[in-house]
Amino acid sequence: MNGATVPGTMQPYALTLDRFIDHAARWHGTSEVVTGGDGMSMRTDYARLRDRSRRLSGALHALGLGPGDNLGIMGWNTQAQMECWYAAMGVGIVCHTLNPRLTPEHLAAMLDQAGNRVLALSPDLAELGDTLARACPGIEHIILLDEPGAEGGQPDCGDATVWRYADLLEAHGEAVAWGQVDENAPAGLCFTSGTTSAPKGVTYTHRSNYLHTVHQLQADASGLRAVDTLLMAVPMFHANGWGFPFAAPAVGARLVLPGRYQDGASLARLIREERVTVAAGVPTVWLGLADHLDATGEELPSLERLMLGGSAVPQALLDRLEQRLGVIVQTSWGMTELSPLGTTMPASTPRRDAAKSGRPPIGVDLCLTDAEGVPLPEQRGPEGRLHARGASVVESYFGQDTPAVDADGWFDTGDLATIDAAGNVSITGRAKDLIKSGGEWINPREIEAIVGALPQVAQAAVVGRAHAKWGERPILVIEPRKGADFPDDLLLDALRPRVARWWMPDAIVRVPAMPLATTGKIDKQRLRAEYGKAA
Secondary structure, eight states: OOGGGSOOOOOOOOOOTHHHHHHHHHHSTTOEEEEEOSSOEEEEEHHHHHHHHHHHHHHHHHTTOOTTOEEEEEOOBOHHHHHHHHHHHTTTOEEEEEOTTSOHHHHHHHHHHHTOSEEEEOGGGHHHHHHHHHHOTTOOEEEEOOOTTOOOOOOOOTTSEEEEHHHHHHHHOOOOOOOOSOTTSEEEEEEOOOSSSOOOEEEEEHHHHHHHHHHHHSTTTTOOOTTOEEEEOSOTTSGGGGGHHHHHHHHTOEEEEOBTOOSHHHHHHHHHHHTOOEEEEOHHHHHHHHHHHHHHOOOOTTOOEEEEOSSOOOHHHHHHHHHHHOOEEEEEEEOGGGSSEEEEOOTTOSSOOTTOOOBOOTTEEEEEEOTTSOBOSOOSSSOEEEEEEETTSOSSOTTOOSOSBOTTSOEEEEEEEEEOTTOOEEEEEEGGGOEEETTEEEOHHHHHHHHHTSTTEEEEEEEEEEETTTEEEEEEEEEEOTTOOOOHHHHHHHHTTTSOGGGSOSEEEEOSSOOBOTTSSBOHHHHHHHHOSOO
16 A cells, blocks of 8 residues: 555544643643632642642542542632642542532532532531531541631531541542543533522533633633733632633633632732732622722722623623723623633723623534524524534533433523624523513513613612513612612613613612622522512
């Protein structure tokens, strides 16, 4: 055979997540990972973090965990949790992140469903760990993670063995080889937030998270660089921490983790002392920061960009953040089932409209359909149901045989959206949030956007209230901005010229603080329970 006709080949380079921390340790080994605490900080770098993670892999093996097993992790953004992630994923153990703000009953159900035998948690959650260990007899070991300034007792935890993190490393910490994992093997497990329906488990693979990291690092997405210092205020238990635990080491960016302290004063101190350039988190986090800065007069000159996601951003808050902090605010849209990035507004956009969440990165496809799932003939302009597909989009939920996608691979996000001529997506509402009044639909998102643009309003939400004649009627719930004093007519006057008369809310409810779900989104289930019953 003529050698010239033999096709060439490329190396079989598995897309596994250990490669990110290996790369960071080799090429950016001295870049810091800082964990904030109560007036103190814990510091390491990527080289040392990788070494400790490899030793922890050996310790997890000693506790009986192997490829395919789920390691429960429940805690705050810290160095120790980063080490747990890479220690587990490096040897094929699945990181099952758990939200400590959920009820013990919900957490126990998730632990049982996942078959967790080992649970790692922050020391201040020791009492919750005790409760869960007693509720879940399958848990054999509890690991109390190291955190700066953290206090917590030594829980009894029934029959489970309790390990202090340092003691576990001393007793069983032995570096083991990484990389013997198939790229299509499970790497992470995260349950959806359940703000609009029952939580469902989403399984991430090494390949899906690797490619999601490529999405996140594109210039018009996070565009992280080695010279950046990233403050990751989004919880690591919230949809992979938006992928930043992988994206930061992938480029060698300095990483700042706030621990359990995410109040305005603590975040301002971290941003100032660590010279943070990019910060990511839900809008309510940055609302607290802005209130703190207004009260103290502090400035944060190093900060260049804020990345917001997780829920709708009121235009008034976006404008306030850009003007007060002198930063660029990047809005985004995503969900747990998308790993989570769906779209991002580029930092280069000259004027940022809070209603627009930007375009999808390469690797994420979007499509608008009608209520029956038929693609709209015109994708630019009309409102439709938003569907997604791609390498980092869910195909089926954990423990379910039925696919979560249609025959063509499209996943129905449950969101309503429009796409403008430039390709920018605007989420116009949740299909489940629509209010049917007298046989006609009312979209709460449009009312919320108008009211939320008022500088006197911190947050706004609209829910349906049962009505004997009309079926449902809209109720407007607002959290006034701190110190603002204004009549209801201010809100109604803003709505009257822009919405139909029958869209006008039947009542306005003021709350001192908007109820939030565990991920920082407005908890509409709770609002419906409190205000959705017939008057």
